Amino acid sequence: MILLTGATGKTGGETAKALAARGVKARALVRDPAKAGALQAAGIEIVVGDVTDAASVRRALAGVERLLVLLPNSQRQVELEKQLVDLARESGVRHVVKMSSMEAVADARTPIPQGHWAVEEYIRASGLAWTMVKPNFFMQNFLASAKSIRENGSFALPMGNGTTAMADARDIGAATAEVLAGRGHEGRSYEITGPELLTFHQVAERFTEVLGRPVRYIPADPAAYLEILKRVLNEWHATAVSGLFREIADGVTPHLTDTLRRLVGREPIALAQFIRDHAAVFR
Ligand SMILES: NC(=O)c1ccc[n+]([C@@H]2O[C@H](COP(=O)([O-])OP(=O)(O)OC[C@H]3O[C@@H](n4cnc5c(N)ncnc54)[C@H](OP(=O)(O)O)[C@@H]3O)[C@@H](O)[C@H]2O)c1
Incomplete structure (x- = not known):
């Protein structure tokens, strides 16, 4: 049995959907069963629980061999993910798959990738079989800018002239499903990118082409953007996200990988396709 955390995200x-499409049995630990309708309809077994509640995690882990460790960024992410790994080992899980990030490296300079790296190291030292899934920037992040793209024909982010190798969450889910359900992925770290290296000006060009009307990228001042983030996120989270964005703005150009083709046997989804598939929210 495979246990997924983060399956309502x-x-x-996307991992749950891809597993269900392959006919693989899987269980999801969810906080709110009202959010699990689509998962249940796809055939995923639902266990209600919370990773902050060890007893509920133990219940969900009964009979589980493979675990997907996936939590959102927070000040407690490292502690909670380590606890998940400990509980998994106690209950006899064989293989832990960790949703990390491509920026998570030994000399990462900001809290989110540093936290992912710390959990990766903890898992590598755990004695369990492991696989790290390390995606680049999610295309789905642009859904947060949909209102601005729709109403103002622009989006503002503090990435300067930085470049990403952004990937669609559907591809990340398909790759993660293969890691969980396939063979031979133990001891591997998989960097997942889309098919193109793009600056955010080039991202705006893709929106313009697909939507058929001008969309501009407005490079935001990092300090001003941090204040905007603080209106919706707590101090730690706003500062951590802002640090990550600064790394993209200042950082070296990431590399493209062929991981998706190797794992899933097809090319990754391009940004233009992502925009076409979500045109209703961007128009
Ligand atoms: N965004 C990017 O560009 C990017 C790039 C690379 C890596 N990543 C990494 O990807 C991860 C986030 O993935 P995502 O965007 O797919 O996640 P997401 O959409 O934010 O979803 C988070 C999931 O975690 C669940 N969750 C949160 N707290 C929980 C708790 N206490 N107990 C049980 N479940 C809990 C949420 O459940 P509810 O539905 O109940 O809230 C939801 O299912 C992060 O670790 C991030 O660093 C992100």
Whole structure:
């Protein structure tokens, strides 16, 4: 049995869908069963629980061999993910798959990738079989800018002239499903990118082409953007996200990988396709 955490979220949801489409049995630990209708309809077994509640995690882990560790960024992410790994080992899980990020490296300079790296190291030292899934920036992040794209024909982000190798969450889910259900992925780290290296000006060009009307990228001042983030996120989270964005703005150009083709046997989804598939929310 495979246990998924984060299955009501973006990449966890796509992982669940991809497993269900392959006819693989899987269980999801969810906080709110009202959000699990689509998962249940797809044949995923639902266990209600919370990763902050060890007893509920133990119940969900009964009979589980493979675990997807996927939590959102928070000040407690590292502690909670380590606890999940400990509980998994106690209950006899064989293989832990961790949703990390491509920026998570030994000398990461900001809290989110540093936290992912710390959990990766903890898992590698755990004695359990492991696989790290390390995606680049999610295309789905642009859904947060949909209102601005729709109403103002622009989106503002503090990425300067930085470049990403952004990936669609559907591809990340398909790759993660293969890691969980396939063979031979133990001891591997998989960097997942889309098919193109793009600056955010080039992202705006893709929106313009697909939507058939001008969309502009407005490079935001990092300090001003941090204040905007603080209106919706707590101090730690706003500062951590802002640090990550600064790394993209200042960072070296990431590389493209052929991981998706190797794992799933097809090319990754391009940004233009992502925009076409979500045109209703961007128009
Ligand atoms: N965004 C990016 O560009 C990017 C790039 C690379 C890596 N990543 C990494 O990807 C991860 C986030 O993935 P995502 O965007 O797919 O996640 P997401 O959409 O934010 O979903 C988070 C999931 O975690 C669940 N969750 C939160 N707290 C929980 C708790 N206490 N107990 C049980 N479940 C809990 C949520 O459940 P509810 O539905 O109940 O809230 C939801 O299912 C992060 O670790 C991030 O660093 C992100």
